[in-house]
Amino acid sequence: MAKIVIVFDSLRGNTKRVVDVMSELFSAAGHEIKAVKPKEAEVADMEAADFLLLGGPTYHKDLINTMKQVLFKLEKADLKGKPGAAFASFGWSGESLGIVEDTMKNLYEMNLVVEGIKIKQTPLAAKIKKDVEPFVRKILETL
Numbered sequence: 001m002a003k004i005v006i007v008f009d010s011l012r013g014n015t016k017r018v019v020d021v022m023s024e025l026f027s028a029a030g031h032e033i034k035a036v037k038p039k040e041a042e043v044a045d046m047e048a049a050d051f052l053l054l055g056g057p058t059y060h061k062d063l064i065n066t067m068k069q070v071l072f073k074l075e076k077a078d079l080k081g082k083p084g085a086a087f088a089s090f091g092w093s094g095e096s097l098g099i100v101e102d103t104m105k106n107l108y109e110m111n112l113v114v115e116g117i118k119i120k121q122t123p124l125a126a127k128i129k130k131d132v133e134p135f136v137r138k139i140l141e142t143l
């Protein structure tokens with residue numbers, strides 16, 4: 001059983017729905033999952049994770065401030081070589097994905113073993129699941 005940690009934020013519920021679907025899939029595969037908002041993110045939890053996922057939505061072609069703040073906080077963690085991936089909920093451009101991925105790769109020197117995904121905003125859990133399942137499957141293959 002691997003410990004998977006997700007740090008995310010969501011202003012209008014779309015990213016939260018993505019995290020709920022991902023958490024369900026990881027739990028169903030028998031893994032421990034901890035999904036936290038930026039305020040609850042502890043450096044020790046991130047360091048203890050076997051796989052670290054970071055994700056947030058795009059507003060005005062940018063990552064939201066709470067996620068930017070947590071990216072600063074995580075600079076203090078020793079994440080070098082840790083396996084991870086990024087994800088993003090978006091409407092039409094999804095710049096937040098690249099911002100998070102670049103930071104994970106260049107600042108934390110994490111090992112991004114699976115390419116990040118952008119999930120188009122939708123209230124439908126079934127649609128989210130269809131998009132997210134292949135991403136989760138790729139991560140599970142690495143654990």
Ligand SMILES: Cc1cc2nc3c(=O)[nH]c(=O)nc-3n(C[C@H](O)[C@H](O)[C@H](O)COP(=O)(O)O)c2cc1C
Pocket residue numbers: 009010011012013014015016057058059060061062089090091092093094095120121122
């Ligand atoms: C004011 C506003 C600005 C937005 N700007 C962008 C944008 O620049 N690029 C994009 O891809 N989506 C944009 N979106 C869409 C959001 O990224 C999308 O709704 C996302 O699913 C929101 O996630 P959340 O509900 O977790 O906050 C914008 C939405 C709003 C309301």
